[in-house]
Amino acid sequence: MTTTIEKAPRGGRGLALRPLAFALPAIALLALLAFISLLVGVSDVSVSTLLRLFSHNDDDMATQVLVASRVPRTLALLLAGSAMAVAGLLMQMLARNHYVEPTTIGTAESAGMGMLIGILWWPDMPVFGKMGLAAVFALAGTALFLAVLSRIRLRSALIVPLVGLVLSGVIESATTFIAYRFDLMQAARSWMTADFSAIVQGRYEMLWLSLGITVLAMLAADRFTVAGMGQEFATNLGLNYKRLVAQGVVVVAVVTASVIVTVGIIPFVGLIVPNLVRLVVGDNVRKSVLWVAWAGALMALCCDLIGRVVIAPYEVPIGTVMGVLGSAMFLALLLSRRKRMGG
Amino acid sequence: MSRSAISTVNRRQSLLQLGALVTLPWAAGSALAQQTLTVQQAGGAVQIPVKPKTILVFDLAALDCLRALGAEVKGVPEVVKFPPVLEQYASKDYTRIGSLFEPNYEVVKGLKPDVIIAGGRSAAKVAELAKIAPTLDLTVDNTQPVASAFKHLKILGEMVGNEAQAQTLIASMQADIDKLKALTGNKGTGLMVMTNGGKLSAYGAGSRFGMLHDVYGIPAANKDIKVAGHGQAISFEFILKTNPDWLFVLDRDAAIGREGASAAKLLDNPLVNATKAAKKKQIVYLNSANWYLLGNASPGSLHDDVTQLINAFSKA
Numbered sequence: 253m254t255t256t257i258e259k260a261p262r263g264g265r266g267l268a269l270r271p272l273a274f275a276l277p278a279i280a281l282l283a284l285l286a287f288i289s290l291l292v293g294v295s296d297v298s299v300s301t302l303l304r305l306f307s308h309n310d311d312d313m314a315t316q317v318l319v320a321s322r323v324p325r326t327l328a329l330l331l332a333g334s335a336m337a338v339a340g341l342l343m344q345m346l347a348r349n350h351y352v353e354p355t356t357i358g359t360a361e362s363a364g365m366g367m368l369i370g371i372l373w374w375p376d377m378p379v380f381g382k383m384g385l386a387a388v389f390a391l392a393g394t395a396l397f398l399a400v401l402s403r404i405r406l407r408s409a410l411i412v413p414l415v416g417l418v419l420s421g422v423i424e425s426a427t428t429f430i431a432y433r434f435d436l437m438q439a440a441r442s443w444m445t446a447d448f449s450a451i452v453q454g455r456y457e458m459l460w461l462s463l464g465i466t467v468l469a470m471l472a473a474d475r476f477t478v479a480g481m482g483q484e485f486a487t488n489l490g491l492n493y494k495r496l497v498a499q500g501v502v503v504v505a506v507v508t509a510s511v512i513v514t515v516g517i518i519p520f521v522g523l524i525v526p527n528l529v530r531l532v533v534g535d536n537v538r539k540s541v542l543w544v545a546w547a548g549a550l551m552a553l554c555c556d557l558i559g560r561v562v563i564a565p566y567e568v569p570i571g572t573v574m575g576v577l578g579s580a581m582f583l584a585l586l587l588s589r590r591k592r593m594g595g
Numbered sequence: 596m597s598r599s600a601i602s603t604v605n606r607r608q609s610l611l612q613l614g615a616l617v618t619l620p621w622a623a624g625s626a627l628a629q630q631t632l633t634v635q636q637a638g639g640a641v642q643i644p645v646k647p648k649t650i651l652v653f654d655l656a657a658l659d660c661l662r663a664l665g666a667e668v669k670g671v672p673e674v675v676k677f678p679p680v681l682e683q684y685a686s687k688d689y690t691r692i693g694s695l696f697e698p699n700y701e702v703v704k705g706l707k708p709d710v711i712i713a714g715g716r717s718a719a720k721v722a723e724l725a726k727i728a729p730t731l732d733l734t735v736d737n738t739q740p741v742a743s744a745f746k747h748l749k750i751l752g753e754m755v756g757n758e759a760q761a762q763t764l765i766a767s768m769q770a771d772i773d774k775l776k777a778l779t780g781n782k783g784t785g786l787m788v789m790t791n792g793g794k795l796s797a798y799g800a801g802s803r804f805g806m807l808h809d810v811y812g813i814p815a816a817n818k819d820i821k822v823a824g825h826g827q828a829i830s831f832e833f834i835l836k837t838n839p840d841w842l843f844v845l846d847r848d849a850a851i852g853r854e855g856a857s858a859a860k861l862l863d864n865p866l867v868n869a870t871k872a873a874k875k876k877q878i879v880y881l882n883s884a885n886w887y888l889l890g891n892a893s894p895g896s897l898h899d900d901v902t903q904l905i906n907a908f909s910k911a
Contacts, residue, residue: 293832294832295832295835317835317866320831320864321832321866432694434675435674438791438792439791439792441792449794449795450794450795450830450861453864565829565833565836566827566828566829567829568828
């Protein structure tokens with residue numbers, strides 16, 4: 253467990269200026285990528301189409317593509333990327349370990365199992381029902397993980413993610429078994445890998461819900477910082493630790509479920525982004541949460557753009573791109589950390 | 596199984612029996628009991644008995660062939676829902692011998708089969724099954740699906756001793772195909788997509804659903820779609836850009852459970868609605884079970900599917 257101890261804030265001026273100096277280019281970079289994301293795709297959408305959109309409503313094909321497909325897809329990427337990254341950050345605070353995230357501890361796998369059960373028993377269920385079911389399962393899976401964790405005495409930094417991986421492996425096998433028995437393997441696989449190619453108007457709005465919940469998590473940032481210091485510490489400070497953990501688990505579960513129902517499991521964002529941000533900003537959730545959301549959105553945009561360009565006019569699902577880039581980045585992160593800490 | 600040579604072999608008295616076959620087909624019953632048929636297939640030659648008593652079938656297209664040939668089958672795979680053509684096999688009279696992919700070897704062994712028929716999804720298990728009983732691998736060759744379907748019908752017809760019926764079926768399938776082909780040439784281009792868990796993939800000529808272009812003569816709206824087992828992942832924008840006159844949709848979720856609604860819901864969006872296919876109301880929801888599970892390459896499925904397409908094209 254590597255908790256960076258924050259330096260006490262020095263004068264007010266430095267604090268107020270420094271974030272702004274970083275924030276403006278950061279926002280500009282994200283805006284630029286989002287802009288590129290609007291322009292890249294199978295149909296031709298040009299800058300002039302974009303401008304026309306703001307001037308007057310034109311009913312031509314390019315505008316239609318933009319409104320029905322590009323804008324929703326870009327928004328979905330921003331929302332899902334930032335939501336998964338923030339969910340990862342929260343999970344790391346709750347588990348007090350930097351190597352966990354919803355897709356490695358069973359939250360995502362449980363949500364997937366919920367969706368499978370939904371498909372099996374209530375195939376005509378509306379999308380909100382599916383999400384509800386996935387969220388309930390995700391809740392149960394996350395709670396199970398935390399329960400198992402609380403029973404483990406020697407919690408070395410490596411044991412925690414290992415427990416998570418084992419648990420998510422078990423849950424995934426159970427899901428696979430059910431899917432196999434009912435000939436639903438491919439349907440199950442379709443939400444195991446995230447893919448934004450089918451995102452159009454009317455099929456991504458669920459993700460606004462995750463934005464709302466992400467904002468809630470931001471508001472409770474200080475509490476989660478304290479939670480990251482452990483039960484005794486949090487209780488000493490007068491916090492209801494159990495309730496805080498429960499709230500955190502609900503946030504993580506609902507965010508994960510809404511992302512999985514809409515696009516599928518996005519791996520690595522929740523793992524890498526909070527760790528990268530932590531290297532720069534430190535462990536204070538209030539300071540880092542906006543950066544985590546920003547970097548998550550950025551990473552999702554980049555990976556999806558790569559997937560759209562590599563074999564155009566076909567697509568590589570973002571889950572695959574993220575898997576490749578993410579594992580490389582994670583390795584680099586691990587190795588660099590080892591070096592910093594002297595082996 | 597490509598380039599298979601079928602030859603009827605009688606080990607003991609080939610000449611005498613050949614004579615019996617020609618002159619007294621109705622009296623040949625008892626003599627034929629020892630007769631075998633040699634079939635060349637991917638794993639080498641296999642000798643299967645003629646008029647076998649206990650037939651186990653893993654491949655649904657082969658099951659449809661045997662149904663059309665009027666042959667008795669003892670065991671069928673476990674499927675969630677049998678396609679309409681094969682509804683009769685949902686009855687408990689037929690022993691369940693495993694899934695489409697994975698045989699239940701104990702059950703298979705216990706039935707003491709005379710012949711096992713596998714292929715396609717169960718092709719990988721042929722070698723293992725062959726240790727129990729002679730096993731036919733009737734995997735359809737996607738590069739020439741019809742020729743391969745006819746070949747399988749011939750083999751099965753010969754096996755169950757009903758070659759005449761096999762020939763009749765082949766002739767009627769060919770007639771169906773010709774009738775459709777005469778309609779498709781000048782009615783515009785087509786694109787085949789499969790929906791699966793809310794995602795889209797495209798299939799082109801030479802693929803597992805390439806029959807639409809290769810055999811039925813529907814011009815492909817996009818000629819560059821690479822052949823891949825699960826198609827090429829595409830977006831709605833791809834459909835709009837390709838802008839086919841006909842959109843053929845296979846709802847994979849429906850193939851294994853329920854029909855229609857979900858693919859139609861998925862495709863009802865501004866991008867698809869702007870295509871020529873949507874404007875002309877030429878989005879055809881294929882009979883997914885027939886196409887997906889039977890490969891549209893067996894007598895019953897092909898007839899149903901061609902009829903559906905003939906109806907669609909004769910309206911256009």
